[in-house]
Amino acid sequence: MKQLKTLLIATVLFFGVNQAAQAQAKVAHVDISEIMGKMPAMIDAQKQLEKLSTTYDADYKTMVDEFQARVKKYDAEQATVSDKMNEERAKEVQDMQKRIVDFRDNAQKELQKKEQDLTKPLYDKIRASIQKVGKAKGFQYVVNADQLLLADGPNITVDVKKDLGF
Structure with missing residues (x-):
């Protein structure tokens, strides 16, 4: 009786694993x-x-052009002005350098933020369209073709573009 029970469990497990192995996920790119x-x-x-x-x-x-012109002018006049004036000019040049660096850093941050603000809604729209098309075609997974080494399955790019209206 114990052997029959073990055989029955082994048979159920074998067919269950076999079914799982045969059931493949539908994947597109x-x-x-x-x-x-x-x-x-x-x-x-x-x-x-x-x-x-x-x-x-x-x-x-x-x-930068203004900074370079001012440095050139100050270098040319350095010998003809007082030490106090040279110190003030050196501080002014340092302040200008800091403003230039701050401007560059802020401009980069603002550009990144603007890019994110403009593209995030577009990515979200594309993502929603991919999900919609993928589900409509019965796919369980849709992967980005950019990261695939082999893209030999169904390609739904054209369908997504149609769904997006272009």
Whole structure:
């Protein structure tokens, strides 16, 4: 009786494991980079970021040019002015350097924040579309093709682009 019970448990386990091994998850892939690169809203966001970056670059260049001109002038006049004036000028140059570094750091932070503010809603929209298309097509998993070494399964990129309207 004990052997029959053991045999029955072994049989159930064997068929259960066999069924689990045969049941494969349905997986598809999507190229998020391609979608992002061709999404009209993302192209507009990139243009906004480039415009803002150009503005910051111009302001930064103006500050650096002014700094360099002032240093050159102060170096040329160093021998003809008093020590007190040279000390004041040295402090002024240090203050200008600090303002330039602060401006650059703040500009980078603002650009990163602006990029995040512009792209997060777009990523969320793409993610929702991928989930919608993936579920509609019966996939359990959808992975980004950028990180795959082999993408030999169904590609739903075109379907996601259609769902997004482009």
